[in-house]
Amino acid sequence: MTDPRSQSSYQVRFDWGVEGADAVASDADVIVIVDVLSFCTAVDVAVAGGGSVELAAVEGEPDAAGAPGSDGARIAAALADHSGTVIAGSLRNATAVAQWILAHQDATGNRLAIAIIAAGDRRDHGTRVAVEDLLGAGAVIDALAAIGLDACSPEAAVASAAFASLRRATRHLVTASASGRELAEHGFADDIRLAAQTDVSTTVPVLREFAFRA
Numbered sequence: 001m002t003d004p005r006s007q008s009s010y011q012v013r014f015d016w017g018v019e020g021a022d023a024v025a026s027d028a029d030v031i032v033i034v035d036v037l038s039f040c041t042a043v044d045v046a047v048a049g050g051g052s053v054e055l056a057a058v059e060g061e062p063d064a065a066g067a068p069g070s071d072g073a074r075i076a077a078a079l080a081d082h083s084g085t086v087i088a089g090s091l092r093n094a095t096a097v098a099q100w101i102l103a104h105q106d107a108t109g110n111r112l113a114i115a116i117i118a119a120g121d122r123r124d125h126g127t128r129v130a131v132e133d134l135l136g137a138g139a140v141i142d143a144l145a146a147i148g149l150d151a152c153s154p155e156a157a158v159a160s161a162a163f164a165s166l167r168r169a170t171r172h173l174v175t176a177s178a179s180g181r182e183l184a185e186h187g188f189a190d191d192i193r194l195a196a197q198t199d200v201s202t203t204v205p206v207l208r209e210f211a212f213r214a
Helices: 017-024 039-048 071-078 094-108 131-146 154-176 178-185 189-195
Strands: 012-016 030-034 085-089 114-118 121-123 126-128 206-208 211-213
Touching (some): 012 017, 017 126, 030 131, 039 071, 039 189, 085 131, 114 131, 131 178, 154 189
Parallel strands (some): 012 114
Antiparallel strands (some): 085 206
């Protein structure tokens, strides 16, 4: 019997953290990791500038607020040997990611299974739902639906609806979120404003040989 938590009857799926990736991405052709504050945003900026981001260089390092290592990097490391394509997504490149996936589907001629994995924030007893990652994941799912990839699981549909209904307030919500306020207190207000920008990047960082590259 198929595990209902796998969302396998849907083309576009959504879940949280490494555990969520285990649940919904095992048979996915494309996995989009969303860690808005700040791993995937930093990856987008670095790759857009012509660089690459090695997983070994970021996994386990403290994040900007001095917390344990980046949740997005941890998910990427867990998926490094996955047979599907792993992408770093964010608010900044949501539409570019969706367009890349559609082009990839057209090139393969097959209906792709797509898993969107929001990083959230790790706690002692699990993963906290993070406002910024819900909005970032919703932005990617909304962009996929806009180009016709709209066979969404209920979980993905809710994330998409959250972004669509709050689109005009995204910048404020990211800045005012618990994660945003924590980073601001550590002097990273400029990074938060950068992360809260929507569809300003056409870069699609893809994980190849343990590094994100264009």
